[in-house]
Amino acid sequence: MSEAHLDNGEPVVAVHDVCKEFYRDAITIPVLSGINLELKRGDYLALMGPSGSGKSTLLNLVAGLDRPTSGTVTVCGQSLESTSESKLARWRSRHIGFIFQLYNLIPVLTAFENVELPLTLTSLSRRERREHVEAALQVVGLSDRSHHYPRQLSGGQEQRVSIARAIATDPTLIVADEPTGDLDAKSAGEILDLMERLNREFHKTIIMVTHDPDAAVRAKQIVHLQKGVLVEKTHAGQE
Amino acid sequence: MHTLFYIWRNLKRNKLRSALTILSVGFSLALMTVLNGYTAMQDAWGAESEKYHRIVVLNIQGFSGMLPIAYVDRVRGTEGIRAATPYAWYGGNYKDEQMPFAQFGCDPKAAFGVWDEFSIDPKQLEEWQKTRNGCVVDRRLADKRGWKIGERIPLKGTFYQFDLDLVLCGVWDSPKNTDSLWFNWLYLDEGLREKNAQGTGNAGTIFAQVTSSDATAKVCQTLDERFASSDNPTRTQTESAFFQMFADMAGNVRAYIFYIGLAVVFSLTLVAATSMAVSMRERTSEIAVLKAIGFSRRRVLVTILGEASSITFLGGCLGVALGCSFLELAHRAASQIVPLSVSEMLGPWLAYLLASAAGIGLVSGIVPAVRAAQLSVIDGLRRVV
Numbered sequence: 059m060s061e062a063h064l065d066n067g068e069p070v071v072a073v074h075d076v077c078k079e080f081y082r083d084a085i086t087i088p089v090l091s092g093i094n095l096e097l098k099r100g101d102y103l104a105l106m107g108p109s110g111s112g113k114s115t116l117l118n119l120v121a122g123l124d125r126p127t128s129g130t131v132t133v134c135g136q137s138l139e140s141t142s143e144s145k146l147a148r149w150r151s152r153h154i155g156f157i158f159q160l161y162n163l164i165p166v167l168t169a170f171e172n173v174e175l176p177l178t179l180t181s182l183s184r185r186e187r188r189e190h191v192e193a194a195l196q197v198v199g200l201s202d203r204s205h206h207y208p209r210q211l212s213g214g215q216e217q218r219v220s221i222a223r224a225i226a227t228d229p230t231l232i233v234a235d236e237p238t239g240d241l242d243a244k245s246a247g248e249i250l251d252l253m254e255r256l257n258r259e260f261h262k263t264i265i266m267v268t269h270d271p272d273a274a275v276r277a278k279q280i281v282h283l284q285k286g287v288l289v290e291k292t293h294a295g296q297e
Numbered sequence: 298m299h300t301l302f303y304i305w306r307n308l309k310r311n312k313l314r315s316a317l318t319i320l321s322v323g324f325s326l327a328l329m330t331v332l333n334g335y336t337a338m339q340d341a342w343g344a345e346s347e348k349y350h351r352i353v354v355l356n357i358q359g360f361s362g363m364l365p366i367a368y369v370d371r372v373r374g375t376e377g378i379r380a381a382t383p384y385a386w387y388g389g390n391y392k393d394e395q396m397p398f399a400q401f402g403c404d405p406k407a408a409f410g411v412w413d414e415f416s417i418d419p420k421q422l423e424e425w426q427k428t429r430n431g432c433v434v435d436r437r438l439a440d441k442r443g444w445k446i447g448e449r450i451p452l453k454g455t456f457y458q459f460d461l462d463l464v465l466c467g468v469w470d471s472p473k474n475t476d477s478l479w480f481n482w483l484y485l486d487e488g489l490r491e492k493n494a495q496g497t498g499n500a501g502t503i504f505a506q507v508t509s510s511d512a513t514a515k516v517c518q519t520l521d522e523r524f525a526s527s528d529n530p531t532r533t534q535t536e537s538a539f540f541q542m543f544a545d546m547a548g549n550v551r552a553y554i555f556y557i558g559l560a561v562v563f564s565l566t567l568v569a570a571t572s573m574a575v576s577m578r579e580r581t582s583e584i585a586v587l588k589a590i591g592f593s594r595r596r597v598l599v600t601i602l603g604e605a606s607s608i609t610f611l612g613g614c615l616g617v618a619l620g621c622s623f624l625e626l627a628h629r630a631a632s633q634i635v636p637l638s639v640s641e642m643l644g645p646w647l648a649y650l651l652a653s654a655a656g657i658g659l660v661s662g663i664v665p666a667v668r669a670a671q672l673s674v675i676d677g678l679r680r681v682v
């Protein structure tokens with residue numbers, strides 16, 4: 059939210075004519091072809107589609123973890139297709155918050171330290187880091203659990219810690235790959251409530267991959283990916 | 298997170314594995330410390346004796362050969378020799394103890410001329426020279442045993458068929474603990490003659506002091522040439538070479554130690570590397586997450602490398618400490634075998650051991666660290682899902 063130029067209505071995510079192929083043992087695996095996608099600040103997109111359709115692949119491209127075979131990906135004003143790896147790493151730490159299906163917290167670090175992890179890459183002082191971490195844990199409602207290790211938390215709580223980790227650096231875009239895929243309905247509901255709050259209250263732009271139609275309708279819009287093509291765009295009835 | 302803090306947490310991740318790795322490095326480095334410390338000690342001991350420019354005459358066949366007592370006077374008559382004494386190892390048992398300290402038969406009139414860095418009260422020396430069955434000992438030995446002047450020290454022969462019934466006449470002070478007792482060579486020889494026993498007239502070895510260290514080589518050569526055509530040809534060498542020969546008696550100890558050390562270091566590196574690689578494999582997705590949220594390759598590399606080297610470095614320090622304690626204990630228990638205390642020979646060999654501990658850590662950490670640094674984030678994340 060600090061980027062002034064994004065307030066000019068410039069898209070946070072702009073994907074143009076993106077193709078992605080993988081090469082394995084001299085075989086070319088085409089995964090995405092001719093993808094176009096644009097998200098403005100405050101958008102909340104649910105990405106659906108059958109297994110193997112390329113959802114995670116698309117998400118990785120947008121998050122700057124991978125580069126397209128052709129086409130352009132511009133996120134938060136940065137063209138990702140030609141940026142060096144070390145530069146991308148620094149860029150990710152500033153602009154992207156990650157939420158994974160399996161939470162992927164560091165088991166030897168407490169909830170507090172896990173949330174602090176991305177902040178250690180910034181120039182913040184110790185005290186500022188502490189304030190950020192406390193604020194993030196407050197948002198996810200786990201202030202009282204900050205000194206617990208991941209194994210002492212339930213799956214839903216772990217995912218909430220990982221959300222706190224994702225928002226601690228105040229990123230522009232949050233990418234979530236099946237964030238409720240491993241949770242029961244109740245915990246999943248809590249996570250979806252949280253994501254909605256991040257979108258509404260904190261104006262985070264969110265892309266969420268999901269298999270669950272009930273989760274998808276919580277987003278502002280839904281797109282379906284089939285055989286590497288975006289086939290359908292629905293506006294969920296949220297607003 | 299401060300990288301060190303994260304490294305520390307990771308060390309505690311699998312305490313058993315960390316402990317086992319630390320212990321395996323520790324024990325092997327303890328072994329290396331003892332071996333290296335021993336050679337370092339020999340060097341220090343040799344260098345120490347160098348400055349007194351003493352030489353040792355031995356039968357060319359070594360200790361088993363005969364060295365006629367008449368040679369002592371012939372050595373004394375050689376140009377460049379200041380003093381010479383027979384020096385026969387007795388190897389007797391004291392009460393119930395088997396060879397608890399070293400005992401040598403020598404010439405009371407010459408011994409303190411050969412070892413002129415030793416000091417003794419002139420009255421005590423005179424007393425020893427007058428008493429046929431008298432003896433003198435290192436002050437530290439006398440103190441340890443609580444012996445007073447006039448003490449009876451009976452020694453039972455093991456190698457010679459004559460038991461010594463000695464009386465303590467004096468104590469000497471020397472720069473290093475020799476843990477030795479000196480008695481009159483004639484007392485032993487006469488005893489043997491009376492009993493018609495074997496081994497009479499044998500000086501064992503002859504220790505002599507040369508007038509200057511420049512003359513040493515020439516004197517050795519002169520002596521060996523003089524006795525070359527006799528029944529008992531000799532081999533004369535400097536005192537330090539003589540001690541070196543002791544050290545090398547079990548073959549080329551130094552080379553063995555070097556190769557053992559090399560093998561130990563090599564296998565340890567493999568052990569530590571395996572342990573690290575297993576640990577990394579379990580953490581593939583974690584490393585992928587670190588990289589996803591923006592950790593640079595360098596940071597990942599440093600973290601993993603730091604973890605590997607701190608494990609082995611900890612082990613190495615433990616091992617060096619263990620080895621040094623062992624050497625120190627050995628020095629206190631048997632100072633004729635381990636003549637120096639560890640504090641007297643702090644030196645490059647210790648630094649070398651600590652450096653190899655750190656080296657093992659770095660080398661064993663390199664492969665896993667580089668692999669982690671180069672891990673592709675999407676591959677790392679896919680492996681879990």
Ligand SMILES: Nc1ncnc2c1ncn2[C@@H]1O[C@H](COP(=O)(O)OP(=O)(O)OP(=O)(O)O)[C@@H](O)[C@H]1O
Pocket residue numbers: 080081082087089107108109110111112113114115116675676
């Ligand atoms: N690194 C890779 N190397 C080779 N093939 C890959 C790689 N990553 C993805 N693929 C292939 O690309 C296709 C799409 O994978 P992707 O993970 O994007 O699917 P998905 O829609 O996320 O599926 P799911 O719902 O099961 O997570 C699959 O056929 C997969 O095998």
Ligand SMILES: [Mg+2]
Pocket residue numbers: 113114115235
């Ligand atoms: Mg997927």
